[in-house]
Amino acid sequence: MTAVIDDGGVASAARARIGQTVRARLDRNPMVSRINAPLLEIYGRRDFLSEAECADLRALIDAGAQPSTLFSDGANAEYRTSHSCNLDPANPLVMAVSDRICALTGLPADHGETLQGQRYVAGQEYKAHCDYFPVTANYWPAMRKSGGQRSWTAMIYLSAVDAGGETHFPHCEFMVPPVEGMILVWNNMNPDGAPNPNSLHAAKPVEGGMKYVVTKWFRERRWGA
Ligand SMILES: O=C(O)CCC(=O)C(=O)O
Ligand SMILES: [Fe+2]
Numbered sequence: 001m002t003a004v005i006d007d008g009g010v011a012s013a014a015r016a017r018i019g020q021t022v023r024a025r026l027d028r029n030p031m032v033s034r035i036n037a038p039l040l041e042i043y044g045r046r047d048f049l050s051e052a053e054c055a056d057l058r059a060l061i062d063a064g065a066q067p068s069t070l071f072s073d074g075a076n077a078e079y080r081t082s083h084s085c086n087l088d089p090a091n092p093l094v095m096a097v098s099d100r101i102c103a104l105t106g107l108p109a110d111h112g113e114t115l116q117g118q119r120y121v122a123g124q125e126y127k128a129h130c131d132y133f134p135v136t137a138n139y140w141p142a143m144r145k146s147g148g149q150r151s152w153t154a155m156i157y158l159s160a161v162d163a164g165g166e167t168h169f170p171h172c173e174f175m176v177p178p179v180e181g182m183i184l185v186w187n188n189m190n191p192d193g194a195p196n197p198n199s200l201h202a203a204k205p206v207e208g209g210m211k212y213v214v215t216k217w218f219r220e221r222r223w224g225a
Contacts, residue, residue: 008149008195009135015193015220018107018151025106026185032104037172039198042186045104049097049181054158056093058212061085061117061158068118068126071139080126082203084118087214101154101216105185111147113217120165120211126203128170131217132188132195147219149188149195155215156183162208171198178211 023041026032032045049057064085087094094115102109120126131153133143143149155167157178166175167184176184190196203211 008133008140008144010194011190012193012220015149015151015189016191017193018220019187019189019191019193022105022107022152022185022187026104029104032185035174035176037169037174040169040172040186040196041191042169042172042184044176044182044184046179046182048100048104048183049156049158051181053093053097054180054212057087057097057117057158057214058119060087060091060094061119061212061214064117065119071133071137078127079129081124082118082120082126083124084116086114087117089114097156097214098216101183104183105152105154105218107152107218108222110222111151111218111220113219113223116215116217118213118215120203120206122164122206122208122210125205128168128200128202130188130195130197130200132199145224147221147223149220150217151189151220152185152187152218153215154183154185154218155213157181158212158214159210161206161211164205164207165209165211166204168202168204169198169200170202171200175204178213 026043035042065083068080068082068084168175188199
């Protein structure tokens with residue numbers, strides 16, 4: 001028998017079920033389009049937030065933004081040059097947006113991490129990364145305890161930009177330019193519940209204008225910070 005020391009990096013029936021449930025729900029929503037990427041489950045929906053909601057969220061981000069952090073140690077300064085902040089979960093707009101993401105995906109609210117806001121000015125970027133946790137990382141045991149792997153990511157663009165700033169999925173050979181109010185939802189796992197390396201993505205450097213997004217990462221179990 002092989003001992004499974006840590007299941008975050010392999011196929012898992014529980015994570016496969018999460019993938020299947022969300023996929024089925026998104027597939028039957030006529031407002032949602034699946035992006036044609038054979039190696040990745042990714043969906044988009046325009047006008048998920050109104051102009052006013054986007055403006056109010058941008059103001060919250062401007063009020064709270066700090067230089068972004070990474071889980072991993074090291075070259076933070078160059079890797080993720082944006083500013084970001086966790087948005088107050090008690091704020092009525094933040095609550096409404098989180099609820100709407102849960103209604104869209106069917107994912108339980110208590111699996112979702114705090115909604116995080118992020119702002120990129122010209123030249124800022126978030127280099128290629130996966131949202132799931134590498135099980136070899138020193139922080140994995142803590143993440144495993146606090147809800148396990150990140151299954152789906154939901155990200156909403158709060159502004160358009162003049163140039164650059166696309167979300168690029170290099171293994172899938174497509175990128176999405178920011179459209180104000182549009183949500184992207186993708187599965188960081190494969191259908192069998194193992195991490196999908198093809199979910200690798202980057203925020204390309206903004207070349208003109210300012211880019212604002214909010215992101216919610218969903219854990220496979222209840223999130224306990
Ligand atoms: O800003 C983007 O386009 C991507 C952001 C991102 O990768 C994340 O928040 O995990
Ligand atoms: Fe990401």
